Amino acid sequence: MVTKFSKETYLYWYELMLLIRQFELMAEEKYKMEGKIRGFFHAYVGQEAIAAGCMTATRPDDLFITAYRDHGLAIAKGVSVNSCMAELYGKATGCAKGKGGSMHFFSKECNFYGGHGIVGAQIGTGAGLAFAEKYRGSDNVTLAYFGDGAARQGMLHEVFNLAMHWKLPVIFICENNHYAMGTSVSRTSNITDIYKLADAYEMPADVIDGMSAEAVHDGVARAVRRAR
Numbered sequence: 001m002v003t004k005f006s007k008e009t010y011l012y013w014y015e016l017m018l019l020i021r022q023f024e025l026m027a028e029e030k031y032k033m034e035g036k037i038r039g040f041f042h043a044y045v046g047q048e049a050i051a052a053g054c055m056t057a058t059r060p061d062d063l064f065i066t067a068y069r070d071h072g073l074a075i076a077k078g079v080s081v082n083s084c085m086a087e088l089y090g091k092a093t094g095c096a097k098g099k100g101g102s103m104h105f106f107s108k109e110c111n112f113y114g115g116h117g118i119v120g121a122q123i124g125t126g127a128g129l130a131f132a133e134k135y136r137g138s139d140n141v142t143l144a145y146f147g148d149g150a151a152r153q154g155m156l157h158e159v160f161n162l163a164m165h166w167k168l169p170v171i172f173i174c175e176n177n178h179y180a181m182g183t184s185v186s187r188t189s190n191i192t193d194i195y196k197l198a199d200a201y202e203m204p205a206d207v208i209d210g211m212s213a214e215a216v217h218d219g220v221a222r223a224v225r226r227a228r
């Protein structure tokens with residue numbers, strides 16, 4: 001087998017994915033056992049390869065914004081696990097000063113713009129971040145993540161339309177884990193290949209194996225070249 005990536009890259013991916021997994025397993029255990037972590041809790045277990053591949057395909061000054069399943073992407077962006085854990089416990093030392101909890105991790109310094117609980121809202125806010133970067137004349141790209149459930153929100157269509165019309169440097173990443181809470185993708189639309197929604201706006205779109213950091217890196221790197 002030809003190794004396309006360097007040993008350092010594989011080690012970086014492995015360490016990052018392991019860090020996220022360990023954080024989530026520990027946090028979830030505390031959430032269930034202690035009762036000190038209040039509010040909702042959404043783990044990133046199983047989606048770590050997406051965070052890993054996206055990190056090597058982007059620069060630190062590129063922006064990430066996501067939904068409430070935000071722990072893994074925040075950690076990937078460099079938000080310290082201590083400040084993430086503190087945030088879960090509502091402490092002032094948390095990355096959102098303890099005011100947000102699990103769903104609202106945030107760090108402007110790390111270019112991690114949340115952590116949003118309204119399903120699909122970050123699709124629009126993500127396009128807004130990209131608009132701001134373009135307006136300021138930077139060449140930073142914004143990665144806006146959303147779930148398969150959020151793909152059914154009407155705002156996605158308005159945002160896709162304007163993002164293409166205004167040529168915004170934004171990449172929309174649907175993390176399709178097949179379920180929106182208990183509702184399977186096929187129960188909410190006859191379009192189960194979510195990438196096809198992009199066709200209506202002549203937006204380039206790919207299906208990527210989210211279980212492979214290599215595949216995510218390649219796919220996102222392609223999108224980043226276009227967007228930048």
Ligand SMILES: Cc1ncc(C[n+]2csc(CCOP(=O)(O)OP(=O)(O)O)c2C)c(N)n1
Pocket residue numbers: 069117118119120146147148149150151177179180181
């Ligand atoms: C506007 C809005 N409607 C409904 C909800 C309730 N809700 C919370 S999570 C969720 C499912 C979202 O599923 P998906 O986008 O696939 O994300 P996943 O949890 O799979 O990462 C819903 C409908 C909400 N938070 N916001």
Ligand SMILES: [Mg+2]
Pocket residue numbers: 147148149175176177178179180181
């Ligand atoms: Mg889902």
